[in-house]
Amino acid sequence: MQTTHRLEWTLLATPLMAFLLVCLGFPAIVNLIYSVSDISFETLRSPELSGFGNFAAVLTDSGFWLANWFSLRFGLLTAILECLIGLGLAVFLAPLFKERSWPIAILMLPLMVAPALMGLMYRLVLHEFAGPVPHYLWAWFGNSPAFLGPNSAFWTLIVVETLQWTPFAFLLFHMAYQAIPEELREAASIDGATGFARFWRIELPLMLPTLAAALLIRFIDGFRVFDNVYVLTGSGAGGSTTSLSIYIYEAFFKQAAIGKAVAASVILFAASFAVLYGLNRLARRRRR
Amino acid sequence: MLNAIRWAVFALAALAMNFPLIVTLVTSFKSAREISTNPGLWINAPTLENYATVLTVSDRLNIFLYLANSFAVAAMGTLLAVALALPAAYAIVRGRFGEKTLLPLIVNLRAVPLVIFAIPIYMMFQFLGLLDTRFGLGLVMTIVNIPLVLIILVNAISDVPFEIDEAAMIDGVSRTGILFKIVGPVCRPAIVTSMIFGFITAWNEFLFGLMLTTSKAVPVTVGASFFFAASGGGVQWGVAAAVMMVGALPPMLLGLFMYRKISGTMMAGAVKG
Numbered sequence: 142m143q144t145t146h147r148l149e150w151t152l153l154a155t156p157l158m159a160f161l162l163v164c165l166g167f168p169a170i171v172n173l174i175y176s177v178s179d180i181s182f183e184t185l186r187s188p189e190l191s192g193f194g195n196f197a198a199v200l201t202d203s204g205f206w207l208a209n210w211f212s213l214r215f216g217l218l219t220a221i222l223e224c225l226i227g228l229g230l231a232v233f234l235a236p237l238f239k240e241r242s243w244p245i246a247i248l249m250l251p252l253m254v255a256p257a258l259m260g261l262m263y264r265l266v267l268h269e270f271a272g273p274v275p276h277y278l279w280a281w282f283g284n285s286p287a288f289l290g291p292n293s294a295f296w297t298l299i300v301v302e303t304l305q306w307t308p309f310a311f312l313l314f315h316m317a318y319q320a321i322p323e324e325l326r327e328a329a330s331i332d333g334a335t336g337f338a339r340f341w342r343i344e345l346p347l348m349l350p351t352l353a354a355a356l357l358i359r360f361i362d363g364f365r366v367f368d369n370v371y372v373l374t375g376s377g378a379g380g381s382t383t384s385l386s387i388y389i390y391e392a393f394f395k396q397a398a399i400g401k402a403v404a405a406s407v408i409l410f411a412a413s414f415a416v417l418y419g420l421n422r423l424a425r426r427r428r429r
Numbered sequence: 430m431l432n433a434i435r436w437a438v439f440a441l442a443a444l445a446m447n448f449p450l451i452v453t454l455v456t457s458f459k460s461a462r463e464i465s466t467n468p469g470l471w472i473n474a475p476t477l478e479n480y481a482t483v484l485t486v487s488d489r490l491n492i493f494l495y496l497a498n499s500f501a502v503a504a505m506g507t508l509l510a511v512a513l514a515l516p517a518a519y520a521i522v523r524g525r526f527g528e529k530t531l532l533p534l535i536v537n538l539r540a541v542p543l544v545i546f547a548i549p550i551y552m553m554f555q556f557l558g559l560l561d562t563r564f565g566l567g568l569v570m571t572i573v574n575i576p577l578v579l580i581i582l583v584n585a586i587s588d589v590p591f592e593i594d595e596a597a598m599i600d601g602v603s604r605t606g607i608l609f610k611i612v613g614p615v616c617r618p619a620i621v622t623s624m625i626f627g628f629i630t631a632w633n634e635f636l637f638g639l640m641l642t643t644s645k646a647v648p649v650t651v652g653a654s655f656f657f658a659a660s661g662g663g664v665q666w667g668v669a670a671a672v673m674m675v676g677a678l679p680p681m682l683l684g685l686f687m688y689r690k691i692s693g694t695m696m697a698g699a700v701k702g
Contacts, residue, residue, distance in 0.1 A: 149604045150524030154531065157517035157575070161535070164572050168549030175549070230442055237435050246688045247443045253684035254450065254677045255633035257650045261657065262449035262673055265456060268468075271666040273452055276468040304446050358540075365542035368635040372654055386544040386636070393548050394640070406545045413545075417537045 172410070175403040182397060195404035205405060207380065208388035215299065215384065216364035222303045223359050224352060227310025231318050232340060238315065245315065249308045259305050260369030267297070294374050294382050301369055306362070310355045317351035318344065357420070385409060450677070457670035464666050479671035492675060494645075495652035499676075501563045502638075502648055503631035506570025507624045510578045513571070515620070518582035519608045523594065532583065539576040544636060546572075551640055563646045569637045574627035581626070581694060585619030586612060622690045629680040649676040 176195055178188035199205050230248075237244055251259070267288040269275050278285035288297045321344055329335075329343045367386040374382045383391070389409070392402035444451075456464060458475045467473060483492050520526040550569065551560070559565030589612055597607045613620070638648040647655075653676050656669045684691060 146524060146604070147526075150520040150526040153516040153520040153524075153604070153608070154526050157513040157579075158531065160513050160571070161575070164550075164568060165538075165546060168546045168553060171549035171552065172545070230438070234435055234439055236432065237439060242689065244439055244443070246685055248439075248446065249684070249688055249691070250450065250681060251446050253629060253633075253681045255635060255650045255680070257633075257635035258653060258673050258677050259449060261653055261669070262453045264657065265666055265670060265673075266449050266452045268666070271456070271464050271468050271664075273468055273470055304448070308446060361540045365544065367544065368650075371635075371639075386542060389544050389547070390636070390640070393551075399548065402548055406548060409542060410545045413541050417540055421533065421537070 169410070172403055172407055175399065176407045178400065180399045180403070182399065195400035196408070198401050199404045199408065202401070204380070204383065205388060208383045208385045211295075211381070211383060212364045212366070212385040215295075215302070215366060216360045216362075218299055219302045219306065219363040220356050220359035222299070223307045223310045224314075224355050226303070226307045227312075227355070228314045228348075228352065230307075230311050231314035232344065235315070235318055245312075249312060251305045252308050252312075254305070256305065256368040257372050260301065260372035263297075263301050263369075263373060289374055291381055298370055298373060298382060301373065302363060302366065305369070306359060310359060313351050313355045314348060317348045321347050453670045453673050456666055457674050459667055461665065461667055479667040480675075482665075482668050483671045483675060490652070490655060492649075492652070492672060495647055495649040496675070498563055498566075498642075498646050498652075499632050499648040499650070499679075502566045502570055502646070503628045505563070505567030506574050506631040507627035509567065509571040510574035510627055511582075511620060511624060514575055514579040514582050514623075515613065516605075516608060518579055518586055519604075519612060521583055522586040523591075523604075532579070535576050535579055543573065547637065547640055550637075554641060559641075561642045561644060561646050566638060566641055566646055566648065569641065570627075570631035570634060573634060573637075574630060577630070577694075578623040578627055581619055581623040582616065585616040589615050618690075622687070622694055625683055625687050626691065626694055629683055632680050652676070 175188055177190055177192060179191040179194070180188050234244075254262075266272050266274055269285070269287075274288075275285040286293050288294070325343060325347075326339065329339045334342055364384075365386050366384050367390070370382055370384055371387055371390075375387070385405075389402050389405050392398045392405065452470070455470055455472060457479050458472050458477070459467070460474065460476045460478060463473055486493060517531070521528055521532050554560045554565050557565075559568070593611055593615070594607055597611055602610065632648075633650065634648070635650045638651040642648065642651065653669075653672050656672045657664050
């Protein structure tokens with residue numbers, strides 16, 4: 142049966158495969174060719190192979206490594222903060238959600254807002270004349286830091302990202318927490334494990350897979366951040382907030398350095414492929 | 430007592446996370462004069478003049494065009510993604526087609542920074558004349574949406590009992606017939622969920638909108654940033670706030686309407702991803 146119907150299954154999956162081949166496969170090949178070519182906006186259709194000069198240019202560009210360093214720190218810090226706060230809220234507030242779910246809707250509202258718009262909203266919130274935060278800080282403490290200046294921009298962005306995406310981690314932990322059978326909690330309580338002990342010994346181990354998934358998803362999203370950072374500081378703040386995505390964007394659109402931008406893309410592609418491949422193998426081995 | 434602390438923590442978290450939304454909403458009802466004298470969270474003289482300004486079309490800023498663009502692009506990116514993913518999901522589940530290669534490849538696409546493909550797509554679009562068109566941006570939104578839509582549909586079809594297929598096969602219905610007449614309708618809730626998810630994702634996208642559009646096809650996320658730069662000297666904060674509220678409202682309403690389904694979907698996406 143498998144073989145006779147093979148054609149039918151292939152036909153059903155063909156539109157999707159063809160679409161991805163054209164829209165992602167072709168660009169991937171263009172990336173590879175351009176990354177080893179001498180390329181400018183004038184010679185787009187006739188790239189001349191030139192070896193690995195573009196890669197050398199990227200790998201010796203301190204801006205590239207700074208962008209990597211920013212993305213790595215940003216991804217790690219926000220993922221950890223979001224998961225810690227999200228887990229804490231999901232567990233501590235759990236009794237509130239037993240009979241009503243509207244508080245959850247309020248907490249997940251930020252997830253529905255475009256990160257770019259959220260970033261623009263923070264430009265208003267933090268604006269020195271029109272923004273309430275500096276206004277109240279001046280009124281109450283007689284001082285207000287330059288939130289988007291070179292010294293504090295990184296931490297401002299961390300807070301902005303964390304506040305918007307903690308609800309995502311919270312939702313995952315909320316679902317995982319609800320999925321723990323009530324009998325298990327009761328049994329633990331009868332055996333004398335209450336409060337923090339019950340959380341630490343029973344509930345947390347059961348939520349570990351969710352914790353791993355949440356950390357990974359949030360790290361990936363943080364690492365490739367673009368929207369909110371771009372609208373808040375761009376590559377400004379002394380270049381201290383250039384994420385890898387912004388680096389590639391600027392190399393292409395601002396400096397017209399196509400070769401460099403494409404080579405950086407290929408490096409990022411290879412890196413994320415390697416990481417994902419490793420994770421998948423790890424997950425498969427765990428399952429076995 | 431403990432519950433009172435819980436409510437306090439909840440209120441604090443809700444306030445902190447939604448703070449920019451609250452500030453923007455409040456500011457959007459203030460006159461320019463009031464913003465400069467009273468940037469706080471209280472409105473002395475509420476006014477609708479900012480919304481009136483936003484909804485008045487000028488040659489530089491046309492909010493209706495941005496909204497229409499976002500809507501068209503999100504709708505195309507959602508419908509096309511479902512149309513492509515549904516038959517493929519059926520082949521993956523029932524025919525075990527590409528279960529070990531195609532499925533993981535597409536699922537992992539969710540974790541790849543799409544900026545990688547941005548430059549060749551830009552050049553491809555330039556060659557094909559797709560820059561600054563809704564159709565072009567809609568194609569990109571389809572790519573963005575396919576992974577999660579496929580995961581949702583694969584999960585949904587896996588839950589449909591195989592006996593339904595068998596019964597239809599005995600009656601002589603073809604595979605394609607089963608898909609569209611039986612499996613499709615049974616999976617309608619999942620299809621709707623995936624569409625809402627895809628619509629919100631596409632509406633909120635920014636990077637590709639910024640790169641691939643300049644005037645005709647600008648989506649509202651990109652258009653809103655124009656309001657920050659367009660007024661020459663200072664930003665008209667009241668007008669900018671009103672624009673942001675209008676641009677953020679559609680996905681927020683969808684999300685509030687559907688939030689129970691959305692949390693379940695996120696869980697499914699996280700477990701598979």
